[in-house]
Amino acid sequence: MEVVEKIKKRVYTFGNKKAEGNSKMKNLLGGKGANLAEMSAIGIPVPPGFTITTEVCTEYNALGKGIVLANIKKEVEKAVLSVEKIMKAKFGDSENPLLLSVRSGARVSMPGMMDTVLNLGLNDKVVAGLAKKTNNERFAWDSYRRFVQMYGGVVLGMKPKSKTDIDPFEEIIENLKEKRGIQLDTEFTVQDLKDLVFDFKKAVYHRLGKEFPSNPWDQLWMAIIAVFDSWNGKRAIYYRNMHGYPADWGTAVNVQAMVFGNMGLNSGTGVCFTRDAGTGEDVFNGEYLINAQGEDVVAGVRTPQQVTKLGSQRWADLAQVTEKLRINNYPSLEELMPEIFDELNEYQQLLEEHYKDMQDMEFTIQEGKLWILQTRNGKRTGAAMVKIAIDLIKEGLISEEEALLRIDPNKLDELLHPVFDPNALKDAHIIAQGLPASPGAATGQIVFFADEVAKYKNSILVRIETSPEDLEGMNLAKGILTARGGMTSHAAVVARGIGKCCVSGAGALKIDYKDRSMFVDGKEYHEGDWISLNGSTGNIIDGKVATKEPELTGEFGDIMELADKFATMKVRTNADTPKDASIAKNFGAEGIGLTRTEHMFFEVDRIKAMREMILADTVKGRKLALAKLLPMQREDFEGIFKAMQGLPVTIRLLDPPLHEFVPHQLATLKELADEMHISLDSVKVKVSELEEFNPMLGHRGCRLGTTYPEITEMQTRAIIEAALNLKKEGIEAKPEIMIPLVGTFDEFVFQENVIRETAETVFEERQDKIDFSVGTMIEVPRATLIADKIAERADFFSFGTNDLTQMTYGYSRDDAGKFLPDYLEKGILKNDPFEVLDQEGVGQLVHIGITRGRSTKPNLKVGICGEHGGEPSSVAFCYNNGMDYVSCSPYRVPIARVASAQAALKATLN
Structure with a gap:
């Protein structure tokens, strides 16, 4: 009970240019919640809502569902009432309904790792009220089928039964599209959408043996719990381990009034960046979709359109390829909705200047009104990180000290080693996972013995484990792969020392030196077969993957000069x-x-x-x-x-x-005896003594x-x-x-x-x-x-x-x-x-x-x-x-x- 008594406030509200939190409260409100509060306070149009703190997630993991729901009940009900007043609608009401979104929000950005639910609060009565209120029956039922599908997967666990199965809801959608002879979700009629909702609910009952929850408050409590549970989901655990984030941080839950990008051709949704996240170039860019909700952009269900006119050098190749389509079918937001674009452009400049860093923003356009759903410091490559830091100094937004403190030292590795071409990785087949022992990218032909590495121009030395005797072969190989050993094993230490890509401790590999073969992922690989190693992720990939040399920019030298200065x-x-x-x-x-x-x-x-x-x-x-x-x-x-x-x-x-310097194979022992003009038995005795x-x-x-x-x-x-x-x-x-x-x-x-x-x-x-x-x-x-x-x-x-x-x-x-x-x-x-x-x-x-x-x-x-x-x-x-x-x-x-x-x-x- 000690953890309960420590928490004085569990829910923080924001909206209507007011907020109980701010951007400095990321540890408590999570990155998303802290930024929503900050944006609301500085006048950015943010859908009103509230944040349940990360402390409640920790409390949930310690005390369980019942106690936590009882602890937050009054504060959540009060916060929902606050949202209702701002939006002039009522949660669960069948005539003037308020719908909610429920999203996770850890203190650091973990994109795609935890769960989200949109359009929460819909049921058979509320959907009718929403259709009448908006005079848009298609929009109402489209939102309802999206809600049942998302809620069913995230909260109720309606997932594929095996990795070879299709998602049960997607199977229903694909069957209906085939029956109707259509390809896009936007081609569904109102009756199609009603049929989908009916079939989705039927699938839930058939799989789970219970009805889909119709009470909006039950939906909300279950969604909140699902977000807390997602903190310890496999994806989130893997991501945390990959980045070294502690498990006890927990996630906040952000509940907001829904705004809708799927209300017709004057509505839409998108993601944009105040600078190029790949290169750091100071170019506003992003993607959006008309008549869609946020997950459509991420899921790639439809081809997204560009926010800007693709005028940057960075987008030149894309512009050449898609010029005809862009003009005829895929106009930019800047061309299609110039007033909305100008407003969005103004907000992106304001937010970058306010946060003094490159921003990653999500937005929704609801019937010609722009809403900003989220902003966060954008994820970026190592090259972009360095360029943005130096550029912000030159622009007078941050000091040299601030720029240096923003650099993630580990990301500098990306600038120093060969990397895979991102386009080539899209179709790559990962056959096993090891430890990312030494960064870089390597493609080559399998060799199992260090003294045979030179037989191929590009070799990957594959060993159960390496020893100092393998050094020359390791140096000649393009990459090193071991079945045993950790991040400080011989292979890992030597590889990092010589700047060689290495993946170690890949326990799934079954290596047979006698047959010169490796068995993994249901396939047998032989000497001379091609594989690729990603030393930055630990991925082992089947076949060749194109690599490219890193581009060391002038800004890299600038950062190093700053480091030496301080x-x-x-x-x-x-x-x-x-x-x-x-x-x-x-x-x-x-x-x-x-x-x-x-x-x-x-x-x-x-x-x-x-x-x-x-x-x-x-x-x-x-x-x-x-x-x-x-x-x-x-x-x-x-x-x-x-x-x-x-x-x-x-x-x-x-x-x-000394035993590391002597041979252990009979042929080599005999060769050594002959060279030294002593008996084989004498050599065997001496070697045995060294063990x-x-x-x-x-x-x-x-x-x-x-x-x-x-x-x-x-x-x-x-x-x-x-x-x-x-x-x-x-x-x-x-x-x-x-x-x-x-x-x-x-x-x-x-x-x-x-x-x-x-x-x-x-x-x-x-x-x-x-x-x-x-x-x-x-x-x-x-x-x-x-x-x-x-x-x-x-x-x-x-x-x-x-x-x-x-x-x-x-x-x-x-x-x-x-x-x-x-x-x-x-x-x-x-x-x-x-x-x-x-x-x-x-x-x-x-x-x-x-x-x-x-x-x-x-x-x-x-x-x-x-x-x-x-x-x-x-x-x-x-x-x-x-x-x-x-x-x-x-x-x-x-x-x-x-x-x-x-x-x-x-x-x-x-």
Whole structure:
């Protein structure tokens, strides 16, 4: 009962240029309700109505239908009376009827995700009264058949029984059209419409065993409940999960007086945008239909007409294609109803200036009178988002700070990766859904083995899961698809790092390596078959889909300049190759926060030397093998240092367990034995010895360097020699050597001593020096607790939140995909902790680590290099905890730059 007592007011009215709410009350009234109140208050012609708050939805989910209806009954009845007075009509009256619309309205726009009911209040008596009142029998029965159909589907659940069935009401409509030999709904006679209402009701009784509700108040209460129920419908849950909206937000219910666009040729309905939502171009545009209601435009039952004359360059192609039809049969609203258009144009300008943002508006024309049904900040592409923000600054409508805060950092991804042509996607057949692990679009031929990727010009590497051994093939492939793994699996992390489209964790795939086949969606795919991946949605598509390169506009650079102007926390990149480093630098990275040296060992000539080192039985044997790797590593580091041109580069020493570097297939084991001139049995024994029950918690990181310090020596020498070589060329290098997986103070000290002693040896050999620092990756929970001790010797901390999250939760990154979706759906977790930093748990360890580290060394440099370094809310957390930088994959650098600037601005505003 506590939730009930907290709520003081559940219903807010608006209309007749008055309102109890305003646009700042979106959390309570939902976006739609808040904007309806605001528009009414500023004099926009809005049909009067009322909003039942989002708190009531939360109350409904907690307490149930009976209690909630009792709580809102008096307030709703009073609000309906208010609407009746304004409209001079009475709800449920058979002579002067008032009809209502019932719509959802969450605090954020969720178009098409929840339910709407129009023409509510009609029954057999009221329809007769409406016909007499309007002197338009056809309109009255058209509204009635629409109401029964919509109410039957939304409230009563009259849906197709299976995905192969047609909607029961549509089946009745199609049968009647066939019988009458007509194609459009507008061709129905009055008798046809009466027959449809009769048949619709009959279908309801036949399916549900009960009569269609005739009492208008019963209709209203049931519709309100249906809107609340739709908040937890499959569509809404999917949409919320896709965008990360919390389930406890709830939706408001908006009840308005109906206005009618289906009253004849002087009536209509439409949707319009104050700017182009695709490009951001400052052109008023939209679509409308004559003699129709709102759902007709959305449903595409009839070909919509353009609001304007298509004079913009954006619409040039469309104008050429439809010019003849446009003139003869599809005139624009501007041509057909110039006075209405002028009024609508005036309102769109007023609303954009009032909200200082591009608006998405819905309108109805009822017998020559214009009504605005809704306005909201319009959904837009990433390109449009950037252009509109910059244009609004130039127009003096918003400040630089406001423009930057309006940018959705994640949408910048759309500007950086290849995308599918929207026209090509219309007919695409989606065969499975995975996780959108790395944005972009890819079309190619299926290949199941990384070393065979090059056999096709365009390949999609399909694996159950990938390993570091697959790196070269992953780099050559157009896209990567895995049946296992999450957003921070190997495939996902590497793909984002190299800007490669990737869909991971597609559990519906059945992959058979032996037969080189994949079974999904009732079809067997073989090597060489074409599929397409949408890395932004996780969709897997049958066959080829045309892609196009993103168009980076000048406004993108303007936004990045603004970000740099206000950001105080720097953004680095995770990069393992000179190419990655160069890409990131072009995106504005101010250094490298993580170079994973193990990725350098998997090329053909290097993996052999690495395996020699692993299989060697003596220190001498290991050093001989490492001597072969030294020049290769040195060359890699030189390339990375050159690419970063004097910016700091953090290099992580060897981290993964050694078993990842050895082959496991018999043929490859035999080949390795022959190359090393040892027996196959010896190789098998050594490989078997390397196997671990839990390698992620086993012999890896600093533990490897402690057991085999010669590895640390070789890598340190390669780093220092590379920096010295570049110094001779007049190129500055700033290496930061990072020791991974430290959990004790003595682990760090042992490795640090090896590093510094090796560096001194090189300095003496070369008779020259460079500055370098030694720090650690904080990724073991114990390290955060003893951070004050580690900071006595460490020059910097870099939080590896991938492993820190794994160890804190006790979740395996690569196996969490089996249960995390259930946790998210059931609300046990609000976000995937490998995607969005868990600030309550893991974040507290990070905070402790920073606080304790700086208690010892106040100027300790601190950053983050886990995948969270490119996620906006996690970037804000890093800023608020005083980090010096975040580091992320190259293609997320612009996202992190904007997020860093936004965090600084929000801190100033607070």
